Amino acid sequence: MSGTGSRQRADAGVRTEGDFGWHLGVLLAAYHGSVSPLLGELPHTTRGYQILSAVVHGDQPTQAALAAHLSIDRTVMTYLIDDLAKAGLVERQLNPADRRARKIVVTELGARTLADLEDRVREAEETLLAGLDEERRATFRDLLRHVACGIRRIEPVDACTAAEHLLPG
Amino acid sequence: MSGTGSRQRADAGVRTEGDFGWHLGVLLAAYHGSVSPLLGELPHTTRGYQILSAVVHGDQPTQAALAAHLSIDRTVMTYLIDDLAKAGLVERQLNPADRRARKIVVTELGARTLADLEDRVREAEETLLAGLDEERRATFRDLLRHVACGIRRIEPVDACTAAEHLLPG
DNA sequence: GCATATAGTTTGTGCGACAACTCATCTGGG
DNA sequence: CCCAGATGAGTTGTCGCACAAACTATATGC
Numbered sequence: 001m002s003g004t005g006s007r008q009r010a011d012a013g014v015r016t017e018g019d020f021g022w023h024l025g026v027l028l029a030a031y032h033g034s035v036s037p038l039l040g041e042l043p044h045t046t047r048g049y050q051i052l053s054a055v056v057h058g059d060q061p062t063q064a065a066l067a068a069h070l071s072i073d074r075t076v077m078t079y080l081i082d083d084l085a086k087a088g089l090v091e092r093q094l095n096p097a098d099r100r101a102r103k104i105v106v107t108e109l110g111a112r113t114l115a116d117l118e119d120r121v122r123e124a125e126e127t128l129l130a131g132l133d134e135e136r137r138a139t140f141r142d143l144l145r146h147v148a149c150g151i152r153r154i155e156p157v158d159a160c161t162a163a164e165h166l167l168p169g
Numbered sequence: 170m171s172g173t174g175s176r177q178r179a180d181a182g183v184r185t186e187g188d189f190g191w192h193l194g195v196l197l198a199a200y201h202g203s204v205s206p207l208l209g210e211l212p213h214t215t216r217g218y219q220i221l222s223a224v225v226h227g228d229q230p231t232q233a234a235l236a237a238h239l240s241i242d243r244t245v246m247t248y249l250i251d252d253l254a255k256a257g258l259v260e261r262q263l264n265p266a267d268r269r270a271r272k273i274v275v276t277e278l279g280a281r282t283l284a285d286l287e288d289r290v291r292e293a294e295e296t297l298l299a300g301l302d303e304e305r306r307a308t309f310r311d312l313l314r315h316v317a318c319g320i321r322r323i324e325p326v327d328a329c330t331a332a333e334h335l336l337p338g
Numbered sequence: 339g340c341a342t343a344t345a346g347t348t349t350g351t352g353c354g355a356c357a358a359c360t361c362a363t364c365t366g367g368g
Numbered sequence: 369c370c371c372a373g374a375t376g377a378g379t380t381g382t383c384g385c386a387c388a389a390a391c392t393a394t395a396t397g398c
Contacts, residue, residue, distance in 0.1 A: 019222070019314065020200075020310060021215055022239070023313045024193075025197070025219070027193065027313065030320045031193060035190065053191075063376075064376060070194075073355065078377070078378055078379085079354095098363075098376080099376095100364070101363095101375090128316070131318065132316060136312060136315075139308070139312065140309070143305055143308065143309040143312070145188070147192070147297070148191070148192035149300065151199045233346080242387065244348085267395070268393080268395085269345040269346070269394045269395070271345075
């Protein structure tokens with residue numbers, strides 16, 4: 001069994017050694033699996049959902065900024081937006097001040113769609129976290145958010161700031 | 170802005186509404202980004218690492234069980250194992266009792282490689298979680314593990330049990 | 339012994355990511 | 369005013385990967 005290495009430590013007998021990545025993968029896969037069916041005809045499933053959410057809540061000035069926020073390649077973002085636009089959920093708004101840039105804005109249909117989906121997605125998330133009681137679910141969400149925002153503060157991209165200043169203290 | 174829906178709740182002003190999936194994506198992407206460079210020539214980067222880890226720690230009886238554990242398609246697992254075997258890290262062990270099945274076992278080189286990598290991966294994970302103090306990092310890992318195991322108890326696949334019975338209480 | 343199920347592999351297809359290129363527009367230097 | 373370079377966006381081509389559908393081989397049950 002090769003009991004060498006840093007397996008047994010003094011602290012607790014927790015031994016979550018090489019499993020962190022696996023835990024993460026399991027959770028993300030389950031997230032996709034639970035959320036995708038809720039999204040129905042929404043293009044590109046969770047990707048589309050996240051974009052729609054970022055468009056509504058994030059208020060990114062350009063398509064490039066939106067792509068950076070979501071760590072999506074610019075060239076990929078083009079056809080993702082294409083498909084969301086075809087579905088009537090978002091629009092490319094021309095910016096008279098800089099005619100290269102397009103700001104992605106939500107349509108009325110998009111806003112209604114997102115509002116409708118958000119509650120159901122939230123429920124699905126809670127179901128995913130059903131292994132934890134309510135207090136721990138909140139703690140987990142909180143820690144996860146801190147981690148993600150910490151990562152984004154190290155890596156170049158801005159982001160998070162928008163969500164961060166809304167926190168209690 | 171569509172202030173409807175479940176945005177504002179009584180509890181805290183946390184508003185982590187549609188961002189859970191995004192947080193998760195950020196973390197997993199950062200995980201790949203941090204860990205992959207450490208793995209060097211190891212085939213299929215984090216995938217290969219997780220397989221190697223599962224082979225050593227998980228003791229799955231067959232290749233199919235291994236695939237199910239990692240949520241990898243059987244047909245994909247074939248060439249992943251192929252490449253790990255070509256690299257001399259694992260071997261397909263024939264089972265005389267069932268000559269269809271192959272048990273994937275680690276080689277000496279594979280064991281040494283994994284032992285060497287585990288410490289460095291652990292460090293990279295800690296760096297990822299640098300936004301949290303040490304106590305919260307442990308809490309986060311713990312909650313994540315519970316969530317993942319909870320998910321795997323709902324979805325058919327076994328797994329987790331192996332890690333679970335090693336817990337303190 | 340035949341039907342059916344299971345472990346693993348092979349092959350083909352389609353989608354998604356990324357690189358390289360193009361186009362349009364902005365910005366600064368002369 | 370004009371030119372060079374930078375930047376936002378879109379287009380095209382290529383590659384790798386995941387998945388479905390075959391196929392081989394063994395096992396098991398009637």
